[in-house]
Amino acid sequence: MTGDNEIVVSVRDLHTWFELRRWGIVRVGNVRAVDGISFDLKRGESVAFVGESGCGKSTLARTLLGLHIPTSGKVFFEGINMQELDRKGLLDYRARVGFVQQDPYGALPPFMDVRRILREPLIIHGVGDRKEQESRIRESMEDVRLSPPEEFLHKFPHMLSGGQQQRVVIARALMLKPSMIIADEPVSMLDASVRVEILNLLRNIQKTRQLTLAFITHDLSTVRYFAERVFVMYAGRIVEKSTVDNLLEHPAHPYTRALLDALPDPDPENAARMRELPSGEPPSLIDPPSGCRFHPRCPHAIKGLCEVDIPPDFEPGEGHTAACWLHRQ
Amino acid sequence: MNRFMTGLRQIGQYPSAMAGILVILFLVGLSLYAVFAIPYRQALDLWRGGEIWQDHPRNAAPAWVNWFRLNNLPSTIIVEKSSADVESENFQGWSRVRIPLEFSYTYDEFPSEMNLFLKSRFQDKGPFIRLFWETPDGREILLGGHRPRLSHRVALSQDRNLERRLDAPPHMALLSLPDDIDKRKVLKGDYRLVIDAVFFEEESSLETKFISYGRVHGPAGTDHQRRDIMVALLWGTPIALAFGLLAAVGTTITTLIIAATGVWFGNWIDAAIQRITEVNMILPMLPILVMVGALYSRSIWVMLGVVVLLGIFSAGIKMYRAMLLPIRESPYIEAARAYGAGHSRIILRYMIPRVLPVLIPGFVTLIPTFVFLEASLAVLGLGDPVLPTWGKVLHDAQGESALYNGYYYWVISPAFMLMLTGLGFAMLGFALDRIFNPRLRSI
Ligand SMILES: Nc1ncnc2c1ncn2[C@@H]1O[C@H](COP(=O)(O)OP(=O)(O)OP(=O)(O)O)[C@@H](O)[C@H]1O
Ligand SMILES: [Mg+2]
Numbered sequence: 001m002t003g004d005n006e007i008v009v010s011v012r013d014l015h016t017w018f019e020l021r022r023w024g025i026v027r028v029g030n031v032r033a034v035d036g037i038s039f040d041l042k043r044g045e046s047v048a049f050v051g052e053s054g055c056g057k058s059t060l061a062r063t064l065l066g067l068h069i070p071t072s073g074k075v076f077f078e079g080i081n082m083q084e085l086d087r088k089g090l091l092d093y094r095a096r097v098g099f100v101q102q103d104p105y106g107a108l109p110p111f112m113d114v115r116r117i118l119r120e121p122l123i124i125h126g127v128g129d130r131k132e133q134e135s136r137i138r139e140s141m142e143d144v145r146l147s148p149p150e151e152f153l154h155k156f157p158h159m160l161s162g163g164q165q166q167r168v169v170i171a172r173a174l175m176l177k178p179s180m181i182i183a184d185e186p187v188s189m190l191d192a193s194v195r196v197e198i199l200n201l202l203r204n205i206q207k208t209r210q211l212t213l214a215f216i217t218h219d220l221s222t223v224r225y226f227a228e229r230v231f232v233m234y235a236g237r238i239v240e241k242s243t244v245d246n247l248l249e250h251p252a253h254p255y256t257r258a259l260l261d262a263l264p265d266p267d268p269e270n271a272a273r274m275r276e277l278p279s280g281e282p283p284s285l286i287d288p289p290s291g292c293r294f295h296p297r298c299p300h301a302i303k304g305l306c307e308v309d310i311p312p313d314f315e316p317g318e319g320h321t322a323a324c325w326l327h328r329q
Numbered sequence: 330m331n332r333f334m335t336g337l338r339q340i341g342q343y344p345s346a347m348a349g350i351l352v353i354l355f356l357v358g359l360s361l362y363a364v365f366a367i368p369y370r371q372a373l374d375l376w377r378g379g380e381i382w383q384d385h386p387r388n389a390a391p392a393w394v395n396w397f398r399l400n401n402l403p404s405t406i407i408v409e410k411s412s413a414d415v416e417s418e419n420f421q422g423w424s425r426v427r428i429p430l431e432f433s434y435t436y437d438e439f440p441s442e443m444n445l446f447l448k449s450r451f452q453d454k455g456p457f458i459r460l461f462w463e464t465p466d467g468r469e470i471l472l473g474g475h476r477p478r479l480s481h482r483v484a485l486s487q488d489r490n491l492e493r494r495l496d497a498p499p500h501m502a503l504l505s506l507p508d509d510i511d512k513r514k515v516l517k518g519d520y521r522l523v524i525d526a527v528f529f530e531e532e533s534s535l536e537t538k539f540i541s542y543g544r545v546h547g548p549a550g551t552d553h554q555r556r557d558i559m560v561a562l563l564w565g566t567p568i569a570l571a572f573g574l575l576a577a578v579g580t581t582i583t584t585l586i587i588a589a590t591g592v593w594f595g596n597w598i599d600a601a602i603q604r605i606t607e608v609n610m611i612l613p614m615l616p617i618l619v620m621v622g623a624l625y626s627r628s629i630w631v632m633l634g635v636v637v638l639l640g641i642f643s644a645g646i647k648m649y650r651a652m653l654l655p656i657r658e659s660p661y662i663e664a665a666r667a668y669g670a671g672h673s674r675i676i677l678r679y680m681i682p683r684v685l686p687v688l689i690p691g692f693v694t695l696i697p698t699f700v701f702l703e704a705s706l707a708v709l710g711l712g713d714p715v716l717p718t719w720g721k722v723l724h725d726a727q728g729e730s731a732l733y734n735g736y737y738y739w740v741i742s743p744a745f746m747l748m749l750t751g752l753g754f755a756m757l758g759f760a761l762d763r764i765f766n767p768r769l770r771s772i
Contacts, residue, residue, distance in 0.1 A: 065667045091669045099667035106660040111682045121668040169664075176668065 008180055008212045009041040009064070014073035016056075016063045020286065029286045033059035034070075035236035043179070046206055046213040048223045048244075050259065051233030052282060057216045060233075061184045064214070065099055066090060078179070095125050098173030100183040100202070104165035104190070108157040114146075114168055115153040121175040140171045144201060163194035170202065180212040188219070199226050220259055224248060232256045235283045235293040241313075242320040252322035254298050292325065300326055339764050346760030352753030360567035372564045375556065376717040382555035386441050386542035391550040391738050403436035404543040412526060412535040424531075428524040430539045434504055435517050440541040443500040445483040445522070447475075448536040454529040461525065462503050465518025470495075470503070472522075477535070500541070550738050552722070553729045561717035562742055568629065568718050569700045569750060576633055576699035580640030581692050585684070587641065588649035589676045592657050602646065609642040615705075622711035629713035632706060636699065652684045686765050694758030697751040704747055719743035 016034035021027055033056040041047055049057050062068045064075060066082065075082040077093060085093055101107040108117055118137045122128065128136065141149040144167040157165055166186065173181055183202060187195040203226050206213040215227055223230055223244055230247045232240040232255065240253040251257045283289050289296050295306040305325050314327035340346045367375070375381060386405055395401045408430040417426045449456055460472035460483070472491060475483060485491070486500040495502035505516050522539050549558040591602035614636070621635050656662065657680065665679050706712060707720020708727065726732075726739040 094669040101660045103660055107664050109661045124669045
């Protein structure tokens with residue numbers, strides 16, 4: 001299912017920090033929203049990024065989209081270093097990567113109708129003449145099951161349901177025939193009844209078009225059905241990478257275990273019980289804990305090691321890495 | 330634009346908006362009529378004044394004042410005749426022609442003035458004429474003799490000799506019985522002005538034109554230079570609308586674009602725009618305009634330019650900035666950047682359309698404020714030197730102490746046009762405000 005194993009994106013030691021200024025001039029520190037992340041994404045695979053709120057998932061997504069300039073590190077897309085792209089190159093890059101946001105209504109300009117919304121990317125990239133654009137618009141509307149297109153072309157976002165709005169967002173992300181889609185919590189603001197529908201739609205499109213899907217979520221329960229691999233993020237770093245099944249069965253990092261424990265119990269008797277994450281606040285991104293960032297909350301912290309040295313990626317199994325001293329060989 | 334369209338569809342529910350639209354349509358129609366009926370060049374020539382207006386009365390009231398009077402004020406009477414139209418008696422080396430100019434005078438009041446215009450043709454020796462005035466009751470009065478130049482004006486009503494002889498201003502004495510002159514009673518009936526001309530050359534001829542100037546003229550009356558005020562009322566409309574619209578568009582659109590640019594790029598660009606605005610906000614507009622008018626040019630286009638320039642960095646920037654700041658952060662802008670929209674596209678196509686519907690009512694009500702500004706400048710003597718505008722009519726009226734002299738129409742009609750403009754745009758603007766900013770709607 002992982003296609004021909006060709007690597008589409010590779011990220012090396014990526015940092016995206018936001019400067020904190022006082023009175024607009026004096027620098028008083030940095031928010032280290034993305035702080036040393038490396039990974040590879042292959043063609044045709046779907047990877048879920050999970051982590052608690054504020055751990056830097058959206059910042060990572062925006063950095064990959066070229067919306068934030070990384071503080072350091074490299075992003076290679078189909079072999080090309082993103083930082084070295086000129087204007088034209090960046091524009092082409094943007095055609096190769098689609099973006100699906102969290103809030104479908106906010107993601108659509110309220111003063112444009114569906115036809116115009118879908119035409120905008122084509123206009124910007126100078127794709128085809130009017131007739132060709134029109135047929136591409138209809139085609140991608142069919143792809144996201146907005147049919148018949150005539151019924152929707154003239155509608156404005158506020159006339160559509162949340163699910164339909166998100167379909168338009170997905171159609172727009174597909175307009176330029178990208179090779180990768182970044183979906184930032186694509187269903188978290190939708191009604192529970194349409195979530196699975198939209199996720200299935202995304203998954204189907206991803207499979208049939210052999211797209212790379214970076215799927216950001218904080219809901220581990222859906223990950224099993226919509227991703228092949230999972231990256232667990234904590235405080236700006238990836239702490240564990242694994243295939244879905246392996247991760248769910250043999251979580252290696254204490255934080256991952258805590259996340260899994262926090263899932264509502266599938267057993268109906270305990271359904272209402274939702275276990276707590278380990279005590280303690282999420283760490284400050286301005287002044288992160290020394291060593292392993294999870295150590296203040298970690299029940300297995302090794303004194304004299306975890307709070308001193310940042311753990312590198314260890315391999316507790318095949319295709320499975322965890323940044324945790326517990327797995328040192 | 331959907332909000333815009335649905336908003337427009339609601340206009341029908343607001344009678345004041347419909348009234349405003351009707352007023353604006355009327356003004357637009359009037360402008361079109363003015364521009365087509367009196368071409369621009371002709372309007373300028375007319376407003377420059379002079380000989381063009383010699384057939385018009387001075388300071389005549391509009392014709393409609395007669396609706397409110399028992400004694401109708403007279404209109405202008407013009408009688409023309411050429412020596413070629415009448416038989417001549419030929420003698421050795423000279424000839425004689427009697428040109429009768431006939432008219433009947435039936436008004437209750439005396440005319441304001443009487444003039445006789447003569448155009449003669451001759452080589453060396455011009456004709457000699459004597460003027461006789463024949464009244465309905467059979468009197469014949471000799472008005473005097475003249476040796477007309479090529480183009481000659483006999484100002485009958487200003488003839489001091491005649492006035493002394495008749496014991497009253499001639500244009501009154503000639504139109505009444507000698508006993509009634511003190512009672513200021515007009516003798517109605519058929520009058521004749523006979524021009525008894527003697528020519529000394531075979532080819533000589535004489536064109537005559539007698540004018541009894543009325544005291545009402547046209548729908549708007551005339552001013553101290555005999556100009557028809559209607560010309561300025563008509564042509565003032567397109568000028569006022571164009572000035573108001575261009576100034577409003579110029580300031581609103583550029584202000585909006587600058588505010589959006591500052592908000593989008595942020596940082597020092599935004600800071601610079603804010604500081605320029607703050608400095609500009611304390612600059613007084615009117616004194617600057619007066620200075621420009623006094624020292625540089627009073628052309629309406631220069632004034633428009635200065636108004637727009639001063640208006641660009643106006644307080645509006647602060648308001649627009651506050652409206653645009655949250656929009657800058659909205660996800661759809663982020664999405665647009667993600668699919669490659671450039672800076673100018675984001676500013677013009679993604680940020681500005683978002684606030685446009687909210688700004689339309691303010692824009693509509695802004696138009697008349699610029700119309701008033703232009704009129705105020707004209708009243709202050711800073712009006713365009715050549716264009717006929719409402720403000721310049723008011724300026725002339727003020728210069729001639731129109732209200733003191735009882736020429737109220739001279740002030741009322743341009744003021745009415747100004748108020749009509751203000752009213753039309755205000756009624757539409759306030760209704761649009763209620764449509765586009767529903768929170769203001771009455772409960
Ligand atoms: N433009 C910015 N300027 C300064 N700080 C920022 C900016 N964007 C994000 N941050 C900070 O970076 C951190 C990570 O934010 P991010 O939005 O990436 O989190 P997230 O993982 O997507 O959270 P959530 O699940 O709530 O969406 C947060 O502490 C946030 O306050
Ligand atoms: Mg997020």
